[in-house]
Amino acid sequence: AGYDKLASFCSTAWRDYGITLAWMDTICINKDSSSELDESIRSMYAWYERAYVCIVYLAETIHAWEIPQDSWFTRGWTLQEFIAPHRLKFYGSNWKCLTDHWDNDKEYFLILRLIEERTNISYAELVSVATVPMSRRMQWAASREVTREEDMAYSLMGIFNVSISIAYGEGAHRAFLRLLEEIM
Secondary structure (H helix, E strand, C coil), rough: CCCHHHHHHHHHHHHHHHHCCCCCCCHHHCCCCCCHHHHHHHHHHHHHCCCCEEECCCCCCCHHHHHCCCHHEEECHHHHHHCCCHHHHHEECCEEECCCCCCCCCCCHHHHHHHHHHHHHHHHHCCCCCHHHHHHHHHHCCCCCHHHHHHHHHHCHHHCCCCCCCCCCCCCCHHHHHHHHHHH
16 A cells, blocks of 8 residues: 555656655655654654645545545644645545645635634634744644654644654653743
8 A cells, every 4th residue: 555655646746746756754754763753753844835735645535525524634743734835735545636626725715614614724824824823723733643642742843833852752741841842
């Protein structure tokens, strides 16, 4: 499944955008190297923000109206993937574009309205994250899920424009305290 996903991703990037160099977080981060993992985690928001387009693969979605029901919107790491890029396109489980009428799904109000009902992130907040109060940004993350407990804090670094060292094993409480100290 991993190879097929990578091949479909690369094919989509080339076919739809003429992109010859693409980055996929699940494949391109060497999780066996603590230094590479640390650097990647602290850089991901900036990478998404500078991307020409962020291709979002929704594994549980076939039709556009199903977009908000996909579990992608409940995962901790995907919050920055949704917020950071200037241009975002949703693709369904068959790798077909779910919104072919729009060049940028972050400008497709109908879809964003549906997503807002699921995520509680409004269009105004989405286009101006830096002006959104800290407490509100924390609310966005509150209902999301992560595999490793510390990731709830680590996945928020870019959203708050801060950086802390990655220390798996420290626990969620300690990681979150360090994140808050850096924000303040």
